[in-house]
Amino acid sequence: MTPSPSGPTGPGSTDVPDVVTLDDVRDAARRLTGVAHRTPVLRSRTLDALVGAEVHLKCENFQRVGAFKFRGAYNALSRLSPEQLARGVAAYSSGNHAQAVALAARELGSHAVIVMPEDTPESKKDATAGYGAEIVTYDRYTGDRVAIGRKLADARGLALIPPYEHPHIIAGQGTAALELIEETGPLDALLTPVGGGGLMAGSATAATALVPGIRMIGVEPAAGDDTLRSLAAGHPVTIPVPRTIADGQAAERPGELTFAINGRLLDSVVLVTDDEIRTAMKFAFERLKIVTEPSGASGLAALLAGHIAPLPPRVGVIISGGNVGVERFLELLG
The missing domain is CATH 3.40.50.1100 (Rossmann fold)
Known part of the structure; x- marks a missing residue:
């Protein structure tokens, strides 16, 4: 891995060294073989019909510790x-x-x-x-x-x-997207929750190397839009501590390293409200028969709320985690 870049970049920039590469992600995958779960990819005809696309859900809520x-x-x-x-x-x-x-x-x-x-x-x-x-x-x-x-x-x-x-954290997180694309083949877009940016940075590193032209779409809670603001500013921006049900995405500022990668590889970031996240959690439970925590459902929330336009034919979504207690789950959806 090359040293961390010294300065910020904007979307589409090409002057950032490859701090994490596809080879790093593949090396992480070898280390994780037999240790981490190769999580399932779920399909739903109901979901496909609702959003008008073929959707592939990478379910990291089934990963060890319940998250990517x-x-x-x-x-x-x-x-x-x-x-x-x-x-x-x-x-x-x-x-x-x-x-x-x-x-x-x-x-x-x-x-x-x-x-x-x-x-x-x-x-x-x-x-x-x-x-x-x-x-x-x-x-x-x-x-x-x-x-x-x-x-x-x-x-x-x-x-x-x-x-x-x-870089080792980012490479490890990228194995989720690596597995997804190995199973599904080329996708037109990949939706990934963004908090500090490690999952997106790793996923974008793997996905854009495997599928040139794939749209990388980050999803943040509306109350915690630090990455969206940072991309607009061209450098990491600090916001007040977000107050959102998506506690796993309550970041005040993107990382310098993750922003350098995401600033180069992300196509866009969309925002979802807490109510849209609740709707996605309910849909996942009732129709997909899976439990997600709020952060884990944000990508699905963006899809169900119609925030991705135009929506391409084949879309991947990383369900990043399912760590929510039963009392909290009932409180959120009650």
């Missing part, structure tokens, strides 16, 4: 030295990366300390602790999770594993 995050976490941790694994790892996360790092650490004989917001859904806290991690909480509206994570890692000699701002 395990792919990047395991890829990154598996490259640490035995000495570093013995010392342990640290991470900061609203939930899914926390669980992914905790499980990857356990699988590799290490241990994890995770910085999590106080208001993280209890189901995600419980799952993270269940994988053996130590949890340190903070107030997401007043605290700086990056600073807290770095201070903790430095004090304890832990390897800090960020949720998206790392």
Whole structure:
């Protein structure tokens, strides 16, 4: 992998080095073989008829820890030295990366300390602790999770594993799109939820290399449009902490590395409201018979709400996760 680019770019720019390549994604796929699940791709004639396209849903809600995050976490941790694994790892996360790092650490004989917001859904806290991690909480509206994570890692000699701002994390996340296209063949467009941008950066790296001309469409909650604003500005923009049901996408600012990749490879970003996300979660449950968390349903929400125009014939959608407790699920859809 080449060093991180030093400056921001705009959509379509070609002056950014390939920090993560298709070969990196394929190497991550080899490391994940037999460790991560090769998640199913679902089809629905009802969905196809509703939106007027052939839709392929890559269901990362069936991934280990219930989200795509395990792919990047395991890829990154598996490259640490035995000495570093013995010392342990640290991470900061609203939930899914926390669980992914905790499980990857356990699988590799290490241990994890995770910085999590106080208001993280209890189901995600419980799952993270269940994988053996130590949890340190903070107030997401007043605290700086990056600073807290770095201070903790430095004090304890832990390897800090960020949720998206790392080439090995990005390459691991890209294996979801790699598997999807291996199964479906060429797609005309791929819809991917965007939070910090790691899933999109990895997916876009794989998809655009495999299918030249594919439209890469990011989906953000309307209250958390940091990537859309950043693309318009040509550099990463910071917004107030988003207040949205899509807690996994409540990013204040895209990563420098993920933005450099996404600024070059994304075609567009669309926004979905919390109500549109709820509608998609309900549709997924009632018609597809799958449970999604709010962030996991945002791509489907954009499709159902008609935000993709013109809609091409063959569309892929990454359902990024399904980590939502039953009480929270009923509260959201009640």
